[in-house]
Amino acid sequence: MSRKQFCTKSDIIKFIDENKIEMVNFMYPAADGRLKTLNFVVTDQLYLESILTNGERVDGSSLFPFIGSGSSDLYVVPRFRTAFIDPCSEIPTLCLLCSYFDKDGNRLESSAEYALHKAAKVFTEETGLVMEAMGELEYYVIESVENTGEIFPVADQRGYHESAPFAKLNEFRMDCMRKIAKAGGMIKYGHSEVGNFTRNGKVYEQNEIEFLPTDLESAADQIVIAKYIIRNLAYSYGLEVSFAPKIITGEAGSGMHVHMRFIKDGKNITMENNELSTTARKAIAGLITLAPSITAFGNTNPTSYFRLVPHQEAPTNICWGDRNRSVLIRVPLGWNMSQCMSSVVNPCAEVEKGDTSMKPTFEMRSPDGSADIYQLLAGLCVACRYGITMSDEEALAIAERTYVDVNIHSAEHKHKLEALQSLPDSCAASAVCLQEQRAVYEQHSVFGASMIDGIIRKLESYRDGNLRQDIKDTPALMTNLVREFFHCG
Template sequence: MNSEELILNANDVVAYLQKPASEFTKADIINYIRNNGIRMVNFMYPGGDGKLKTLNFVINSLSYLDTILTCGERVDGSSLFSFISASSSDLYVVPRFRTAFKDPFNEIPTLCMLASFFDKDGKPLESAPERTLAKATQAFREVTNMEFHAMGELEYYVITPDNGQFPAVDQKGYHESAPYAKTTEFRTMCMDYIARAGGQIKYGHSEVGNFSMDGKVYEQGEIEFLPIAAEESADQLMIAKWVIRNLAYKMGLDVTFAPKITTGKAGSGLHIHMRIMKDGKNMMTNGGKLSEQARTMIAGMMDVAPAITAFGNKNPTSYFRLVPHQEAPTNVCWGDCNRSVLVRVPLGWTSNMDMCHEANPLDVAANYDTSLKQTVEMRSPDGSADIYQLIAGLCVACRHGFEMKDALEVTDKTYVNYNIHDAENADRVAALKQLPDSCAASAECLEKYRKVFEEHGVFSPAMIDGIINQLKTFNDSTLRQDIENNNEEIQKLVTQYFHCG
């Protein structure tokens, strides 16, 4: 990060300290607090429900500030995670300085930081969400000698009163502009706040989904991030969801990340893009084509994909989204620029054409390096996901590809270049594995593949057991078939899980 990027950085702490967040120290945090009128500190951390929790501190002395930044604080783990018993529930939470940002909502000047969990012996809590992801990226690095990067496409619906002005065309909201898109200002404000909290945003836009129901307009938006180290990517997605909800509350709007709102309308996904890096170079392409390493990581995802839903599709409404003809996957396959597949290889600027010069003939021709742009995209996850579990699971799956003897054969067998929902392709689709159709089926898939996720000590057996038990409690093995034509029952289900993840 050069000096100009530091000056332009939207994060107030980065801009003030003039150093990248990854280099923040305790002394830096104290310096910022002392010289910027900060009166409170918040520790934030994910609970078992996937939402951020907050512990507030009033700064009453320099010594107390030093104590909480050094030692953290004690919390009740049994109230945060189902796998921790009340008889031995105390945990420590200790802040990660690189996540520091100024709270954009609190009138009292407040500095927020994400925190890590530690057990009674002062060791990282092995089943903590952020610890699981850290172990996944470490194992990936050890096996492949490469770094695992990720980014998310965060989709959501904003609900506003329907005043009848400039109505949008139903299910035609993709990249719509105001005044037909009603929540553009909300989205751009969210993007600004997320950037100020350290989020590396790629862009934002209105999405396909929009419809009117019960006197309200439901409008879908998306904020997409840039690919960065997987642990940082998960942190940013957690903070982004927190920002979007808080800003909606402040503006008197309602927001949901629920995977499904009603039948026949687009659901909201949480697509995750991935790339693998070595010495600062993107290893996803070779000579303008998808590299052998990229196809190997895809093979790993193809092998264990049905189990990924256990991390990325956490409640029964998730499986009402994973149905044909809704741009959501149902089959385990991959393809280029194909939105009907599970893993998509999007356009990656590999043509070496100077499109900028073509569009702007007066501009000097450039030789811009676009090699960092190529990613692959997993399209099954949604807003119910446990973000740390999900990205950790994808990291494990990609590493698994490098441990498979037949990886490239698997990749060849699961590649499709057609629309899998077309009737003429029914026989070819029948040969592909299917994604689970319920939380119960997802639990069975995780049980089947659990050894892959437990290898290298990434997912603890207790954590896998907890996820399986949680999914089984929904008792939804036939729910989709039972109520698929009953809109009233579907709406009850949507209401129940409206504020998931």
């Protein structure tokens, strides 16, 4: 079911009537990044029209810590284009994502979803481009060894793209993908990831579902809906799922890499003449400049910083490169070769070069599943705009200075690693960086001052500035933190 079917209230009502929908759910992300739900039973046409037009009241103080109970009412109003049938509900249910409004009927300034809306709007106004993005959603699926058995084992950290029967939970991932697609998710592909291990009678298998690029707001919507579906389906299977950035020391953490591209007049301008375009290089310069504070949006709890360590395919330093998984920003293969690869392996096939112009992207590798995806994409959008609106001379100098074409964690390149700025190593450090760079995010009122203040307060509240050393002295502390943030995001 395509979301583009639903443009008006009449579209929604007609669909409900023709498909015998019994329930309508309003869904909206709260401060913890998870979708909250308000259920309506469809029994009265006038009431249905009323809630679709006017929304409903909710208690903002129970959803956001910065809203006091003395004046806490908010409105939630559905966005018709987000409608989808809940694929995990036995009762025919139509879900709609909602936007928050304040008592005066204005968009809630401190809403992350509204910040993303503003970021995308200002980006286009300032650059004349449309920014698109997509997320790579990594997560662990956990099942009892009693259910999987110990046959066809896979060595630890060797699960990348593994097939059944060595990967035990591929069917679950494919079922998730099918249901996410039915809910309107634009999926690129799915696969098992590198992380796999067995601990205390449980099998942990890391998986990834990667999406196709789309406008920023839709990209965020499909991530929160995908998480909702994966968790509900896991519950029905009797499985556990975690999007947490780190499950255990020494095993792969789960990231949420974000790919970006820029569209002008319907064309992808990330590459030009088979090279990364000047626009893309300038955007990367903006991301490089604001990278220390982007972790405040993309790495939001103490366990995030145990993923950002060497030799785990996660970034530790602020740099970029082509096809390089040791850097913060990676430019993947861009299909810019001259020959037809298909005709090489298929001698009877016609020699042709398919249109791959929309494929090139570049990837930010620091974020993880703890992120509020709306805040994160808003922050990345601000950073790209910041770089694109720099002078060519300044931006390209930053890009040139931070380009790396080697594995920065190998011993022979130690000198290059030492010349690079490190990412923050804790929530506390990220809070300091956000405070230092907040003025850029607050330009054009994309991020309200109160929102930035709230993010900083939350990061500071963890008091984790010395956490890496503390865990060396008290290993059980890591176990407690993993338990606390197991269902983050």
